[in-house]
Amino acid sequence: MPGSVYTSLARKMATHEGRVYPLHVGDTWMEPAIGCRMEDLSERDWPGLHRYAQPQGRPDLREAIARRTSERMGLATDAGEVLVAAGATGALGAMAGAIIEPGDEVLILAPYWPLIAGIVRSFGGQPVPVPFLGQVSSAAEGLEAVEAYANDRTIALYLNTPNNPTGRLLERAWIEALVDWSRDRDLWLIADEVYEDYVYAGEHTYTRPLAPERTFSTHSFSKAFGMAGNRCGYIVGPEEVIKEVRKVSTHTFYSTPTASQVAALRALEIADAWIANARERYAALGRFTAERLGVEPPSGSAFLFLDVVDRLDDRGLGGFLEDAADRGLFLSPGTSFGPYPTHVRICFTAAEPALIHEGVELLAELMGR
Amino acid sequence: MPGSVYTSLARKMATHEGRVYPLHVGDTWMEPAIGCRMEDLSERDWPGLHRYAQPQGRPDLREAIARRTSERMGLATDAGEVLVAAGATGALGAMAGAIIEPGDEVLILAPYWPLIAGIVRSFGGQPVPVPFLGQVSSAAEGLEAVEAYANDRTIALYLNTPNNPTGRLLERAWIEALVDWSRDRDLWLIADEVYEDYVYAGEHTYTRPLAPERTFSTHSFSKAFGMAGNRCGYIVGPEEVIKEVRKVSTHTFYSTPTASQVAALRALEIADAWIANARERYAALGRFTAERLGVEPPSGSAFLFLDVVDRLDDRGLGGFLEDAADRGLFLSPGTSFGPYPTHVRICFTAAEPALIHEGVELLAELMGR
Numbered sequence: 001m002p003g004s005v006y007t008s009l010a011r012k013m014a015t016h017e018g019r020v021y022p023l024h025v026g027d028t029w030m031e032p033a034i035g036c037r038m039e040d041l042s043e044r045d046w047p048g049l050h051r052y053a054q055p056q057g058r059p060d061l062r063e064a065i066a067r068r069t070s071e072r073m074g075l076a077t078d079a080g081e082v083l084v085a086a087g088a089t090g091a092l093g094a095m096a097g098a099i100i101e102p103g104d105e106v107l108i109l110a111p112y113w114p115l116i117a118g119i120v121r122s123f124g125g126q127p128v129p130v131p132f133l134g135q136v137s138s139a140a141e142g143l144e145a146v147e148a149y150a151n152d153r154t155i156a157l158y159l160n161t162p163n164n165p166t167g168r169l170l171e172r173a174w175i176e177a178l179v180d181w182s183r184d185r186d187l188w189l190i191a192d193e194v195y196e197d198y199v200y201a202g203e204h205t206y207t208r209p210l211a212p213e214r215t216f217s218t219h220s221f222s223k224a225f226g227m228a229g230n231r232c233g234y235i236v237g238p239e240e241v242i243k244e245v246r247k248v249s250t251h252t253f254y255s256t257p258t259a260s261q262v263a264a265l266r267a268l269e270i271a272d273a274w275i276a277n278a279r280e281r282y283a284a285l286g287r288f289t290a291e292r293l294g295v296e297p298p299s300g301s302a303f304l305f306l307d308v309v310d311r312l313d314d315r316g317l318g319g320f321l322e323d324a325a326d327r328g329l330f331l332s333p334g335t336s337f338g339p340y341p342t343h344v345r346i347c348f349t350a351a352e353p354a355l356i357h358e359g360v361e362l363l364a365e366l367m368g369r
Numbered sequence: 370m371p372g373s374v375y376t377s378l379a380r381k382m383a384t385h386e387g388r389v390y391p392l393h394v395g396d397t398w399m400e401p402a403i404g405c406r407m408e409d410l411s412e413r414d415w416p417g418l419h420r421y422a423q424p425q426g427r428p429d430l431r432e433a434i435a436r437r438t439s440e441r442m443g444l445a446t447d448a449g450e451v452l453v454a455a456g457a458t459g460a461l462g463a464m465a466g467a468i469i470e471p472g473d474e475v476l477i478l479a480p481y482w483p484l485i486a487g488i489v490r491s492f493g494g495q496p497v498p499v500p501f502l503g504q505v506s507s508a509a510e511g512l513e514a515v516e517a518y519a520n521d522r523t524i525a526l527y528l529n530t531p532n533n534p535t536g537r538l539l540e541r542a543w544i545e546a547l548v549d550w551s552r553d554r555d556l557w558l559i560a561d562e563v564y565e566d567y568v569y570a571g572e573h574t575y576t577r578p579l580a581p582e583r584t585f586s587t588h589s590f591s592k593a594f595g596m597a598g599n600r601c602g603y604i605v606g607p608e609e610v611i612k613e614v615r616k617v618s619t620h621t622f623y624s625t626p627t628a629s630q631v632a633a634l635r636a637l638e639i640a641d642a643w644i645a646n647a648r649e650r651y652a653a654l655g656r657f658t659a660e661r662l663g664v665e666p667p668s669g670s671a672f673l674f675l676d677v678v679d680r681l682d683d684r685g686l687g688g689f690l691e692d693a694a695d696r697g698l699f700l701s702p703g704t705s706f707g708p709y710p711t712h713v714r715i716c717f718t719a720a721e722p723a724l725i726h727e728g729v730e731l732l733a734e735l736m737g738r
Contacts, residue, residue: 037412038411042407050597051396052394052597052598086600086621089622090455090621090623093621118620121620122466228419229420229627230628231455231625248491250484250487251462251490252455252458252462253600257455257598257599258598
């Protein structure tokens, strides 16, 4: 997408009169659970709240994460295999710094979360998108897809399920096939599972229990508990390599904010009901959105990826985005997620439900639905 | 220092019975100013407190930083020249990612803040320590020192004033000479000024006004306002390059924690008196420490760097550190700060003044003072 279109969209967003529908942002309108908000945290209850935490994360938080991970994955997990990081982004950045040498290639199942490509590039690696979600319809086809893009510079395979931007899950059989293939080729597996708690149909498959010796899995308090501004997530992987990841994280953000870690710990203790409620509300919004737009409802995550090819004119996707922006509706271009110049992504949890309803209505009109 | 010594020290720290004097940590015992603590921040007053902030930083905070920087440096500074980051560490990490190509060398005036060497290495660069503070006694000698270590792979010069670990300031005439030399060689200047507010004798010299076209200066709410756990700092530099720095920061921690940015904004608005009070208390602790140990009082920062060569036995520095640890006193080894195998660093603000007094007393005994 040309910079001029971004500039034009940014200007429209800054100057739009009337309601704005920020469906391009991957966030939630919900506030964190009571007891997990900044105003709930004090030095009195949490000595050292404003001082450095351990670079690998507070011991109490890492222990709590290890317990939750052991349960969820059905794989005994030790705190030494856990690194708390400045969001899953910080975790993936540090992981990339630890495993990538300049020239290394990383296969990325597409469409993909946009930052992963830049993260790989930040450390001299080459992201290699593999068209996959929505294009592959069996485990065998999945293997053909990755095989076609692999070579002897390939060091890792990145997958994201529940998927941002498509709202789809990777099926267990497909993941199992990809794991076997990665083991044969001695590749790292990077399983980005930040939407693990937001599954509306089918079942989330954890990659790590299938290959704990080569899998990094990343998780997010931002997404799970509605605290993206806190910048706290984590990565779980083989202890010896997590030590290397920690060296990079120490040199890129040092430690994860102490108050954010405390908020995360509290969330693990008291906010499972918050997740259950959010899941129900997100699912309803996803169903409404899909139905109004005439597409399949999302199986997970907070997104839908829509092909608008039949509504594009000679201005291409940029024109579609500008027309939407003229109505106060902001969307993400498909090109941010891989080679998808006729798609847009919307986040159906980015604003209050009433705003989502109105924004989806506007989009339906633009899509002629 | 062998890993076995670290392991032994860590074990002693975990199992020590009785009081612990953590003089190895670079932090403060003081709580942030009232009004700038997490418990003071609420969604009601600060909508979006738990949601993503802009990757470059909140506009209100960047504006406030630009105004403060303009005043302090006497150089008109625009918000576009400011990037808010996950601590000065995050700022320096992202800056390194933006300017370093593998094989590039960065001159580092030594003794230096330990993380800078790893930051340079994280992006494939080579840190080149230049023995300087305490070893150079004129601008001309300073130039000789850097000239001896520069070559055609050198791309930048890092300086830290007020200095961690020595507690010294770089004199204006020296900095002016280094700036001219860097301009002649077309090098970047990286001025780490996180202790700018903590000067007890002499005057802090800002590097950036002398060469705004090639200087990055880094600053810290952690150090200025006692909120290291919040992970919020900033970097100021040429706008075009700050855009490149932002690309790296977006891929290593995405954005700086929102609540931490709000705390920083509040601190700029209401906490200058907190700094004045902290400065007085830090200065008194620095004077006490220096006097008791028989060394020159610190001119700035929160540290003293002590040569203990006449107290070492055949166990070397590790033995000295272990003897200290047996008394509950923890110190940083000089080898973390460059080629200083007979030095230790202490932070005289790391704990309550009463603890500092006792810890310094223990150290004085160990040093035979």
